[in-house]
Every structure is written in C-alpha cells, then in structure tokens.
Amino acid sequence: MPITVLLVDDEPLVRAGLRAVLEAQPDIRVVGEAADGAAVVPLVRQLRPDVVAMDVRMPLLDGIEATRVVLRTVAPPPKILVVTTFENDEYVYQALRAGADGFLLKRARPAEFVHAVRLVTEGDSLLFPAAVRALAAEYGGRSAGDALERVALTAREATVLRLMARGLSNAEIAEQLVIGSETVKSHVSAVLAKMQARDRTQAVIGAYESGFVTINANGS
Known part of the structure; x- marks a missing residue:
C-alpha cells in the first residue's frame, strides 16, 4: 500500500x-x-x-x-x-x-x-535530531522536569531514551546495546507509555525540557 x-x-x-x-x-x-x-x-x-x-x-x-x-x-x-x-x-x-x-x-x-x-x-527514528536539540535549547525551558521524574524509567529505558535523543533508529539502538530489535521496540513502547508521549519526537522533547537529556559542548 x-x-x-x-x-x-x-x-x-x-x-x-x-x-x-x-x-x-x-x-x-x-x-x-x-x-x-x-x-x-x-x-x-x-x-x-x-x-x-x-x-x-x-x-x-x-x-x-x-x-x-x-x-x-x-x-x-x-x-x-x-x-x-x-x-x-x-x-x-x-x-x-x-x-x-x-x-x-x-x-x-x-x-x-x-x-x-x-x-x-x-516512526522508528527521529527526523533531524540536531535541529530538535537546537530548538529545545532555544525555546524549551524546563517545564516537564517533575513529570519526567515521576515516570520512573528503568535503567535500560533511560539508556534507550538517551539514544533516541541522539537520533538513533531502533536498529542502531539494538546494535549499540547488543540486544534484539524487538527488545528495543518494547523498551521504546514502554518509554512512550510512561511519558504519555505520542511518539519518539514528543518523548525526546520532554527529555530535553526536563533536563534528563542535556546539550553539552559537543552538541550531544
């Protein structure tokens, strides 16, 4: 189709x-x-x-x-x-x-x-992650911090969210963490559900706004 x-x-x-x-x-x-x-x-x-x-x-x-x-x-x-x-x-x-x-x-x-x-x-990768980082730095604020603290991501889910914020696709996350693609999909789904995010773009914006993911000197 x-x-x-x-x-x-x-x-x-x-x-x-x-x-x-x-x-x-x-x-x-x-x-x-x-x-x-x-x-x-x-x-x-x-x-x-x-x-x-x-x-x-x-x-x-x-x-x-x-x-x-x-x-x-x-x-x-x-x-x-x-x-x-x-x-x-x-x-x-x-x-x-x-x-x-x-x-x-x-x-x-x-x-x-x-x-x-x-x-x-x-829907398995972030479109132009560097540009999203720049926009979050310019306009994001930190309004979502408490909300993200309350969602209680597991250590692996937190790692997956950080890799999502870098723009990695599910396949790239799987390769980096040496886990299966289906396992990555499960982690991504759990992150989105806990953050009440429609998709990975919304989850990544929330991560930047909360300060959970930061923009350091080398842009990552």
Whole structure:
C-alpha cells in the first residue's frame, strides 16, 4: 500500500511543487490539498491520509493549532510533518510540542522531503535530531522536569531514551546495546507509555525540557 499524503499550505506553487516531488515516487500518493489549517480536520476524516505535510504559518488557522485539533479529534491520527521556511523558529518548536512528528525546511532537496515522509511514517527514528536539540535549547525551558521524574524509567529505558535523543533508529539502538530489535521496540513502547508521549519526537522533547537529556559542548 502506498503512503498517502495530504498537503496543507497557503501557497499554491508550494503545494504543486511538493505534489510533483511526491507523486514521482512509486510508494507515495498525494490524496488531497488544503490552503489553510481550518480545512484540515474535515479532509483528514474524509481522506484518512497517513501523513499531513503542514505549513506552520497560514492566515485562518495556523499549523500549530491545526495539529492540536487533528490530534484531539481524529482517531487514529495521521503523522504530521511540519514544512516550514525557518529552521530556528519558535513556531516550529510549538508545532512539535503540539504533537507534530517532525519538520522539514521548504528549501530542502526533493530527496530529503521524500525521505522525511517515509521516516515519519515508519516512526522508528527521529527526523533531524540536531535541529530538535537546537530548538529545545532555544525555546524549551524546563517545564516537564517533575513529570519526567515521576515516570520512573528503568535503567535500560533511560539508556534507550538517551539514544533516541541522539537520533538513533531502533536498529542502531539494538546494535549499540547488543540486544534484539524487538527488545528495543518494547523498551521504546514502554518509554512512550510512561511519558504519555505520542511518539519518539514528543518523548525526546520532554527529555530535553526536563533536563534528563542535556546539550553539552559537543552538541550531544
């Protein structure tokens, strides 16, 4: 089955460009378009896309609030990939905190966009971990600290969370810890459940905001 995508951007030329890039792939199909976040929920319910490629800044309902509404009202929700002009932007960070699964710059190469769609669909790796670290450092604060202390991760789960924050995939974590991939998946699932995180992006943001994972001088 192909990955189905809904494109949401107030610029027709941007939507046309993204559509052309995606529809050149045999495993991806664009099922719809919207020019504003206000149209997202009805289209998601109607079309049931796997991924919503969402602009952040739109005139009626921005991508942050549209993300919140989709995740609150649609079950199961699609993956949400924020497509934005600015990398170090508080809007991007707020969209990730609202539940977006990752973000991509509009100036990204076509191959990067295709990779991002596939990666957020698979959900077993963090998209652009260095950029997420930078955003957490700039805008994160430490509001989640007490909450993370209360979840009582095991020592192995804590190690897995730190490796997730570095951007390692499940397969890479398994190789580093010399354990099976299914065991890694179980640990990741336990981390997400204990942190009440929708996905690994939300878990990693919570880890940075709490100070559980820190950004040291070499960026790790």
